[in-house]
Amino acid sequence: MYLITHKEVLGPVTKLFVVEAPEIARKAQAGQFIILRVSERGERIPLTIADYDRAAGTITIVVQELGKSTQELGTLETGDALASFTGPLGRPTEVKNYGNVIVVGGGLGIAPIYPICRVLREAGNHVTGIIGARTRDLLFWEDAMRSVTDELIVGTDDGSYGRQGVVTTPLKELLDSGTQYDAVWAIGPAIMMKFCALTTQPYGVRTIVSLNSIMVDGTGMCGACRVVVGGRTRFACVDGPEFDGHEVDWDLLLSRLRIYADLEQVALEAYNSARAAS
Ligand SMILES: Cc1cc2nc3c(=O)[nH]c(=O)nc-3n(C[C@H](O)[C@H](O)[C@H](O)COP(=O)(O)OP(=O)(O)OC[C@H]3O[C@@H](n4cnc5c(N)ncnc54)[C@H](O)[C@@H]3O)c2cc1C
Ligand code: FES
Numbered sequence: 001m002y003l004i005t006h007k008e009v010l011g012p013v014t015k016l017f018v019v020e021a022p023e024i025a026r027k028a029q030a031g032q033f034i035i036l037r038v039s040e041r042g043e044r045i046p047l048t049i050a051d052y053d054r055a056a057g058t059i060t061i062v063v064q065e066l067g068k069s070t071q072e073l074g075t076l077e078t079g080d081a082l083a084s085f086t087g088p089l090g091r092p093t094e095v096k097n098y099g100n101v102i103v104v105g106g107g108l109g110i111a112p113i114y115p116i117c118r119v120l121r122e123a124g125n126h127v128t129g130i131i132g133a134r135t136r137d138l139l140f141w142e143d144a145m146r147s148v149t150d151e152l153i154v155g156t157d158d159g160s161y162g163r164q165g166v167v168t169t170p171l172k173e174l175l176d177s178g179t180q181y182d183a184v185w186a187i188g189p190a191i192m193m194k195f196c197a198l199t200t201q202p203y204g205v206r207t208i209v210s211l212n213s214i215m216v217d218g219t220g221m222c223g224a225c226r227v228v229v230g231g232r233t234r235f236a237c238v239d240g241p242e243f244d245g246h247e248v249d250w251d252l253l254l255s256r257l258r259i260y261a262d263l264e265q266v267a268l269e270a271y272n273s274a275r276a277a278s
Helices: 022-027 070-076 106-120 142-147 168-176 190-203 250-257 260-278
Strands: 002-011 012-022 033-037 044-049 049-053 058-065 086-091 100-106 126-133 152-155 184-186 207-210 225-227 232-234 242-245
Touching: 002 086, 002 225, 012 070, 012 225, 022 058, 022 086, 022 184, 022 207, 033 058, 044 070, 049 106, 058 106, 100 168, 100 232, 106 126, 106 142, 106 242, 126 142, 126 168, 152 168, 184 190, 184 260, 190 207, 190 250, 207 232, 225 242
Parallel strands: 100 126, 100 184, 126 152, 184 207
Antiparallel strands: 002 012, 012 058, 033 044, 033 086, 049 058, 207 242, 225 232
């Protein structure tokens, strides 16, 4: 069992958990993820390592409540325990001194880009951050992001906080500004990553995305997370999750993410009925 040592509510559907997992904390690197189960019979949920503390032996995760399993996770409190917590999984971010980098986090993508900004900055990069969400309630970690970036642009699609509009607008403005940018990271919903990659493509700036394809085992054996990158089939859990955004077959990824939509709806309705009855 894995103890939750701290829970924080970051927004109406966004929760942060610090979990005691010394073995994972010892090896964790930016860009990697864990897979957890709330209970023995629970579904496996892949979540990015949003932070790690090697001395305390803890891993921080940030979860957005979407369907049955993430809502169930959201009900846990400090002192509760998780049935399983496996990791670190996936390849770490390739960190070196690229020069000037832009790091874009959309919605929940703010959690994974935070440790990436930190290690890129430690490697000597000048890091410009862009964070955005649909609305103010979905934004979090603005102060944390300011602490790991040289400059930060904050916005919301509906204009309820910061600049109004989607993250691709400031991204394009930076690329047009005359400054030479050497790499871009874009992490968030698949549709946002697709449009960030389309925005940077004409400028020829290498753009890394973190693919959130459906995962089951997380070890390259089940094939659930299959994606096509550069015309080749890759498994996001072991070959990624970071890939060259200009090479991803986005339409395939987007269609595969919706593959279980009907079953997910049934599971959520059954869960909510059971909760209402108890
Ligand atoms: C490498 C990786 C890192 C992720 N990091 C985070 C994170 O840090 N925070 C966060 O809130 N979410 C993260 N996700 C997404 C998270 O795993 C899903 O939101 C969660 O599994 C949804 O489960 P559910 O039962 O609540 O919702 P469901 O109703 O089952 O599904 C809602 C949507 O979530 C996606 N999803 C469902 N099951 C899976 C699955 N097994 N694997 C991947 N996606 C799934 C599908 O697109 C689906 O349409 C990550 C996913 C991946 C692959
Ligand atoms: S999740 Fe099973 S192969 Fe990647």
